[in-house]
Amino acid sequence: MSDIVAAAEVATVAMRDVFPETPLLRNDYLSDRYGADIWLKREDLTPVRSYKLRGAFNAMRKLGGGRVACASAGNHAQGVAWMCRHLGVDGVIFMPVTTPGQKVDKTRLFGGDRVEIRLVGDFFDDTLKAAQTWCTEAGATFLSPFDDADVIEGQASVAVEMCAQMGDLPDMVVLPVGGGGLSAGMLSYLRARGTVPEMRFVEPMGGASLAAALAAGKPVTLDRLDTFVDGAAVARIGARPFDILRQVPPQHVLRVPENRVCITIQELLNTEGIVLEPAGALSVDALRDLGPEIAGRRVVCVTTGGNFDFERLPDVKERAMRYAGTKKYFVLRMPQRPGALRDFLEILGPDDDIARFEYLKKSTRNFGTVLIGIETASPDAFAVLEDKMQARGFAWRDLTEDPMLGELVI
Template sequence: MTVAERKNHDKGVFIDVSAAAQRLSGVVNETPLSLNTTYSELFGAIVLLKREDLQTVRSYKIRGSYNKISALMERDTKLNHVVCASAGNHAQGVADTAKKRQVKATIFMPVTTPKQKIEQVNMFGDQWVDVKLIGDTFDQSNDAAMAFAQRQQLRFIHPFDDPEVIAGQATIGLEILKQHNEPIDYLFVPVGGGGLAAGMVSVFSQLSPETKIIGVEPSGAASMGLAIERGRPTALAQLDRFVDGAAVCQVGQHSFELCQSGLTDVLTVDDGLVCQTILNLYNKDAIVVEPAGALSLAGLQQYQEQIKGKHVVCILSGSNNDITRIEEIREKALLYHGLKHYFLVRFPQRAGALKSFVADILGANDDITYFQYQKKHNRESGLAVVGIELKSESDFEPLMDKMKAQGFFSDYLNHQPELFSLLM
């Protein structure tokens, strides 16, 4: 083939990237592919970042939504109303497309969606969008959107499980190969529903088949890994929504069919490592990314031996991060590195007990960051929940030993999810 198109004859998935590139020409930004010195030095590789965080609507999602809606309008000149469901980036992509193509869009979002994201959708779509807040979760909102589209006989714009949406996302691959003249050894791609990863497979399988494509999922939403293990898209029994841009209960059929044969590997990464990556990018490179946007870079740690001396591309998929999440992100990063610990501490019911705890138990660099005390338990002692931040992970065992030796220790909470979640 001379263009980046792929036909999977066994599965019948056709991805027309060439047509998508023509539709998106002059509409989306050709985002930079930039060398990142920090991560290149850290891993001894040439690490390049594809900056979709700098895309219009601050994520790659505009590519798929614009290509899909434009293709529909080419086939149906009377199309004037579409429907979608999203908790964030897809909604913004559809809203921006609706305004550009002057098509009404009814966008369903969960009631729990942060106000900032709702305002962004209304800003990008202006008078062309109607936001409906229905359901406590994305799945409930999505069900309502699909039912509405069916009742009104309107076209539903899927966030990932659609060949034309995948083709729009695939144009990122064309840009990467145009921007980098040397062979790309590894491409790390964030995976949620699989639309972006499927798009990369579509392009690289034809134009750079030697490139190893590594999908990276959050450990609490590893739906692609489960699908590949089972041989079919399978709904997760539980879903952690922290990495909200990639928190998908079940990958799409189309994206699965492409990724099953095209991905070299699918990794899962801990939320804490994702959070540390967000902080690293902000503190060292002044780059703002959302949790899903940091997934690809977080995946490098598991491939640190394989990528030494190699040309590596990581896609930063978006920067729609709510500033109110920063403290939670910092907390998760500290927990991941073993620098933040929560305890139930037993304080003797006597004057000076807290002073003794600070002077005799805490190390010189330890810091109390959370303290909640109730003097109600019995005459001899009272329990307090205490959060302690350490400067070094090695300070944990001496702290624990001193607490036990002097009778302050009651329980350790970090490994008790139900209790610990009340503090986070």
């Protein structure tokens, strides 16, 4: 038995003194939809609603005392805080000043009197630098969220549990990739056991750091980062995880659109009552791209987190509708004359609903500008609407897919 197998299995047994294993559940809805045998490894059901406490536990149990610190605005902070309280370790959690109050309060709740929270910097890089500087000065241990051998070993416990629960290996495992700790841990354990199922690694389109590293042959820093899928949007994959992942075939790395993930979040919430954060839904969303590849096969999707702030639900709905093509935004040039608005309203279809309307009247001009958002039942309705606008002589511009203008006015 290899070292990683023995170490991961020992860590998994030790975890049972602190928190129970997460369930591996067959999902009938997804199985019927994709004509496959779909199982969900529910990491969203840990005590902190993410897998992050596994790596934190394994790293902290090996320290043998002393203070710890981390820099995080999300699941890693909560995992470290929870472990500090349950292992009796003092910790300092550095979080950006811009971190939502709900996340700060939850981290404080998990850590209790064992954790001090320090809000430092508007950007994560500033927060990270402050945490590492403090560790050097205070003689504390910095806990990386993914670029650490003990953390990777701890995350491998997901694979240990999966194998024991299933009794046999699935045909395929689908899991998200952020910094790479979870994927490196699971892959290294499965490799060491001697049999590896097919693996698919899923990244958000705007944070595909593994795909970039595989293309370059080494970790690289992305020029731009879309942080919507905040649990997996990492600008640079960890060096240690990449050493394990560097042999992954590039075609096995899937990149999914952020707005499409929102459709999956809504579907699982509405049909199954499963609450997933964007990163937690990545593996399930990727099933759309796998299609015939998974038909009739047993597939495990790792749902990595359920720390969803319901204040984000309107944004999720908005993004889902825009991806589905059932909501658009237009800037409309409207004549400044009586009856012009009525003329426009008459061309709307029976399922067209005005969700936003802003009109700026300018007394010195013959035309005014309207920002209008329209929701409809089918994407085809917009082709009809646009033909009618053109026939009536309305000048318009579609802002829906313009990221710069959309960010400013939508």
